[in-house]
Amino acid sequence: MTTQTNASRSQSTAHVLMAVCLGVMAVAVFLNVVLRYGFGSGIAASEELSRLLFVWMVFIGATAAYPAGEHMAFTSFVAGLRHHPKLIQALAVLIRLLVIASCVMLGRGAWQQVEVGLSSNSVVLGYPNWLLPLPVLLSSLAIGLMAFKELIQNQPMDLDHGVDVE
Numbered sequence: 001m002t003t004q005t006n007a008s009r010s011q012s013t014a015h016v017l018m019a020v021c022l023g024v025m026a027v028a029v030f031l032n033v034v035l036r037y038g039f040g041s042g043i044a045a046s047e048e049l050s051r052l053l054f055v056w057m058v059f060i061g062a063t064a065a066y067p068a069g070e071h072m073a074f075t076s077f078v079a080g081l082r083h084h085p086k087l088i089q090a091l092a093v094l095i096r097l098l099v100i101a102s103c104v105m106l107g108r109g110a111w112q113q114v115e116v117g118l119s120s121n122s123v124v125l126g127y128p129n130w131l132l133p134l135p136v137l138l139s140s141l142a143i144g145l146m147a148f149k150e151l152i153q154n155q156p157m158d159l160d161h162g163v164d165v166e
Contacts, residue, residue: 103144
C-alpha cells in the first residue's frame, strides 16, 4: 500500500468521523429545540454531548488539514520568494520547528488537562472529563509527528495547495 493511499484513507476516515460528529450534534440540538419550544421539556445531555463532539470534530479536522496544507498559510508572502529557493528552504525549516514547538506546548497543556480530568466525570452524561482535552493531545501529537517527519525528510513546502491568493 502506498503512502498516498494511506493518506487518502486517513483523510476519508477523518471526514467520516467529522460528519458523524456534526450529524449527531445537529440531531441532538434540533431535537432539544423542538422539545423545549414544542413540549416545554428538553434533553439535559444535549448541550454536554454537543460540546464534547464539537471539540472532537475541530481537532480531527485540524489534524486532517495539516497534511493537506489547509492550515493558515502565508501564500502571498512565501510566493514572492519563489525565486529564492534557499530562503524558502530555510523558512520551511523554521516553520516546521515552530509547528513542533507549538505542538509540544499544546500537548503538554492538554496532558495536564487530561490528568485533571482523570478524577472527575461530566455532570450530566457522566463521561470521564479526560475525554474533553484528549483530542487536543492526540492532535498535537499527530501534527507534531507529521511536521517532524517533514523536517527530517527535508520536504519542500507546498506552495500550490489550492488556496486562492487574494
